[in-house]
Amino acid sequence: MENNATFTTHPNGGLKNTPRRQTEEEEDKEDRISAINKRKKIQFQASHTLLIAFFFWIFSLHALGIYFFTKGFLLTRLVLDSHSKCASSPIEFEQQGLRNSSSGCWHPKTFDKAVIIIIDALRYDFTVPVGSEHHHYHNALKVLYETAVEQPHNAFLLPFIADPPTATLQRLKGLTTGTLPTFVEFGSNFAGTAIEEDNLLRQLRAAGKNLVHLGDDTWHSLFPGYFDDNLTHAYDSFNVWDLHTVDNGVTEHIIPLLHHEEVEKWDVIIGHYLGVDHAGHRYGPDHPAMANKLHEMDVVLREIIALLDEQTLLVVMGDHGMDAKGDHGGESDDEIEAALWMYSKKSAFGRLNNDSITPPNNAKERPTAQIDLVPTLSLLLGLPIPYNNLGSPIAEAFVGTDQPDWKNLMTVNAISSGQISDYQRSYSLARGLDDGVFRSSNILREKAFRYWFNAVASNVLEKEFKVVFEMFTAYQKDTLRLYRSLWARFDVTSMVEGIAILFVAACVLAFYARSAALHGVEYIPVYLLQTGKYSVAGAILAGTVKIVDPSLVFMDSVLLGLGLGGVLGFGVAVTMTRAALKYDDLPIPSSVWGWLSVIFTLLQAIGFASNSYTIWEDEILLCFLSTFGVVALVSSFRQNSASVRSAGIAQSVLFLVLARISSLSRLCREEQMPHCKSTYYASSNSSTSAPWQLLIPLFLAITLPMIIKLYYVQTLSYKGPAVLWIGFTLRLGLLATAAFWILDAADDNDWFGDRKSIIRAFKMILARLTLGLAFVAGTTYYLWAKPCVSIEVSSRRNGADAPHDPPKKRITVVGYMNMHGSRYFLLVCNWIIALILVQKPMGAGAIGALVVQILALLEIADANNISQSAIGPVILGALGSFHFFKTGHQATLASIQWESAFIPLQTIIYPWSPMLVILNSFGAQILTTVAVPLLATWKQPPKSRGLLGSIAKAMATFILYHAIINLATTVWAAWLRRHLMLYRIFSPRFMTGATVLLLLDLIGILVAIGGVRSNFISVAEVFGW
């Protein structure tokens, strides 16, 4: 490898002419050269702009595909902000004099106070007795069944059916709002888990009740600030290995509160026990530990019953069940069948008929939905029913004690029907739904209310009330069914359209990136022309004739036509150029490296069909990266030149070792338990860094600039702007980052006592300055930087043959060979600073390792002469995905590090806050995208023809890798849409893939391809075009 270029020139142009003619000719020549240069510059700028346009087209195809798929796939529900009010009952007349919370808002209340106990994962069959062949979980918790049988007027026990997903968070939302869970709830706040829509607790607060919460801290993220601070005790729900801490804590605090000297302090207690759930996760249900736990619950409940007074309602329920292994989250019968038991010291409950006095033997008989709890509790406690509720009052609670009180049942159902009908009206209005959707339920409603008016106005027979009650029930059932289908229906056509667009986009990319006959930029004008023509044609055709999918609205139809027409145009352009150039090659790999990249991509893509491979994606990527490292090592052994060989071997080993070291940084997802140990934070249930981890950014600040310098020195490129930017600015940025995280830890741990506000202000300024250095100063510097070369001029005589000539000038350009690579890397440095700042210290280490791995990859590619191969971009893509996990993320919503939005900001400010979270989440992928042009330029001759084309192809291959991963996750999510793990595994993975693809498209276009422009211009300013 020759790092320098030497130019020799005669000071007088090398021609023996008269001075006058010389000058003329020189001027003439300079004019010619400058004309050529001008032309070439315009040519470059034009093809660069067209290239950007081409990638924008790819981006819009991806966006279109994802849009169509998401439209059909993600079940969405609009969250209405309205709240029910005590003063405005949904059924206007008859309720005069009831409009205050002391006697009950919409209906006379039955109880003043309530103790609500949630036994997490209390499956229905845990509570009913079993005679022969019982399991450990049988016959341990007897009190519920016993009381329901012995005192049917004081207690009832029913199967309590959850709406999947059966995860505690979603269940608590359902149990308090009375609405169905969907994947995306529009209208929720930015960082938020807090429930904003109307709910039971909100109504309790509005009625002036004092709420106490004990147990699982999920309640606090859902209802921040709702509970009495002095009496409330929350416990971490994360540690599934601990069966007792939470339970003991709840019991310890709940019993004293029930003694009558404490009773005045609270109105509603919510106690959430986790022991049964944890015993299930840890041992499975059929285990002595489960029997012990259920027995413990039995004892506690008996104690609570003994202490209860007459005005207090006791509710015990499971929020979901558990499967045979003790896990939950899906929609299997065992997971959705929980138990509900209500108890009071006074006679308040009854049964609809005499057959149903004993509780059902299994959960298939007389099941009640979990959303029914909301209207039931609301009306029992005299509250308005929350606005978004879709549940119906549970009959047992309102039927009266002796003879069924059909009138009361009719009234409560009239109230809840009225509330549901209000909700239905405003939801349809907000969503623009036409009346047809609810036609059947509207008919039922009108009929029920008509009969109800008659029944109320004229004194009719008890039997009539029963008929009206059943009409209301029918109406509520039908409405619920309609909403369920509205929110749980996949639009398969739209999903298929989305997948089709993504598929053809991947084909276009594959053809462009890997077909050997096409050189990067030459045919782009033809492609764009045809694509544009056909896009417009497609859009017009689809918009007017609606041939593709008649069910679509106008705008969607146009978009679909636009996308598909464009692809057709690309196909036409390819056929045209193909005929003209008589080439005939398809994007099929021709070398071991090519095949390796195909195998890596396809194996990974196939793996997403399985939940195990999706869960363990990080380990699988490590295996692929190591395989690449070993193959690179073997290939390096083949190199004949000793220096190339040793460089290749050393870099391959470095690559392997760094991959393995990075793999030690892990943040485990729930499903990886117990075979995974989180190391990202101080411990597996904290989200702060350990003190030793603070040394990582410091270590990086010292070593990373040195290591990068070593790579520059090899090609003598540590010259000019590189010295300032790598030796000083990068180091300064990294030091500031290290200081920031130390201050952050000081703030968290109170190291400096009460000077908190100063520390906080200082660290925020530091973070802002660092980001400014990276993005504002960094970009400016990069745009104006000269190439990283130094130019040495020396004179020498031309030797014996021309002793009378004046001395020739010898110009040596030191660092010539890596001119593009060394300058472009300055841009990467800017991103390194910013990305390391927004990562936690452990993640900073991962990004640092990633930077060195990228450099090692570049050297490996150079040593093994595979700069043009697909393997470089594919491995770079895999590196990005790998370090996504190593920076403390998982493909789950729960692993998003929301707090990164507050690194330089005190409050949420759009658009910066989401951008910071994106930088934090996808830092590794962003960095690899920015690094893509290096693959084509690192140590490549700067003046080689087609360099821009090579960069374009590398970028297209890189995007192709991510496009295929995204296509695979999309297809599998669609295919497995009824899979148990859809919400937990496949859906989040699809969302991650889609976000990454769109983000990388944009970064690739704006930063990488965009940044290349400045590189070419800067190099050309020195050497000409």
Add this chain to the structure above:
Amino acid sequence: MDTNVSPPSTTTTVTPPLPKTRKLIPISQPIPILPTSLAQTYTHIHPILLLSLFYLRFPSLVSSPVPTLLSSLIPLSILQLSYAILCLPPSSTRHGLNHDPNDKSPGNNKIESPRPDQLRKRSTPKKDSPDHPFISRIIPALLSLTLTLSLSPPLLFTILILFGAPLTTHLPHTFLLATHVSLLAVLPLFYVHGVNARMWREISSAALPGDEVWGGTVGTMLGAWGGAVPIPLDWYVPLSAPSHFSSVWKVFR
């Protein structure tokens, strides 16, 4: 154009004289199985024996991996040694032939055509005694076993760790796996190629021609790689299975 350097009238980019080829050209020849009928037969029986060993030990492998892997080392070594002794020419005899391409000496090893390369540095050529064909191969076989067991497992162990084998737990499992893979993949290599540096560079470059020995090595490695595929499906069974997938792979070669 605004230039810092005046346009050069001549441009010379000095390129160092590259080696004639960029890449290593392998000089080794395929190694044939010995032409005796015993060798020709045993080479087919050997994979069956390996597979039966795997089949017999599989239940106990799942229940108690470490003791099983440990105790399987001896039968596996014996199988591999007998394979080498019965079927393969030891490195010393072939080197003797290589040294003198014109040597048409009689003996069992005449199967090998004269080798074109003259690069090798020779020690004194040994002649295979026709009287004790096995005895003369036992010593190199035992030597190869020693070399294999001392050199290869640590290296393979490192590679396994790099591929993501647990760093703090299951170390005996991983090391025993490395030893098994060594016996399957490396022992025959030592036996037929000796400790010649050039040969080992070709081995590291994976540039050997396809023959049964090399096929076995590649098969074992691919098998071990492929054996890792089901790991995520059942993380509870630690990394022990792959070595046995590898023996399966070997059969298909």
